[in-house]
Amino acid sequence: MSETLHTRRLLRRETHSSRAVASVSAAVVLLAGLAWLGTEAVLSVVNQPPLIISPPALLNWAAGLPSTVLPWGLTLAGLGLALVGLMFLLVALTPGTRDLHVVGRDRTAVVVDSEVIAAAVSRRTRQEAGLDPDQVSTRVDRRRITVDVRPTSGSPLDETLIRAAVEDELSGYRIRPEPGVRINLRHEGALGI
Structure with missing residues (x-):
């Protein structure tokens, strides 16, 4: 419908x-x-x-x-x-x-702030890659979601794994229009705990 x-x-x-x-x-x-x-x-x-x-x-x-x-x-x-x-x-x-996006199913629609989507994507990326909160930041604009990831020193990350996690998280939201995903893996690492 x-x-x-x-x-x-x-x-x-x-x-x-x-x-x-x-x-x-x-x-x-x-x-x-x-x-x-x-x-x-x-x-x-x-x-x-x-x-x-x-x-x-x-x-x-x-x-x-x-x-x-x-x-x-x-x-x-x-x-x-x-x-x-x-x-x-x-x-x-x-x-x-505005900094808002439409998410939802066919019969309902919800307007969500970009910061909420960015926080959810960052959380999912951190969980998937086993990173600290300060190692992942996400920017959401009208057409693109950019995830900046700073890996722990000595622990390489798989970009395809991170991309799959982000796209899986976004598929549940059904953002309209669907934004593109960009993953930036930084070269300098963070000190591990």
Whole structure:
């Protein structure tokens, strides 16, 4: 039995961050700028002193920029504005993901933090290889689980055994989408007890 549309929406909402903060921030900045320009225009029409600069003076200042500012200054300002625009575009178009993963069976779905998965994988690796807790560390991201193993000095480890243990542990979770596994066996060993 497949997931319902409602369940898929809930899971996406839990595992992806909202873009509301970026949208509201951009809207507030834009509205504040437009409100300021509108206020300056109204003050100029009724012959009142401007709050900061009158629209005719602002236009004269903008028209005189090429002759009063060095070309590299204009270039840097343009690059800065382009970078800010690119940042807003990337925030708008890229999906915001959280450090969460969907695990479960066909009829149920559970959202689990990446640190929980990393701790479980590290524990299983330590048990399988007979290592101390400080000899195994695991990083979990969206597409990959990386297990760093530092063997005890003089005791070589079998990477295939560790990989099989990690993949066996992950198969029970049924993480969606299934991440790849990378095992890093370090060359320097730890002192044994």
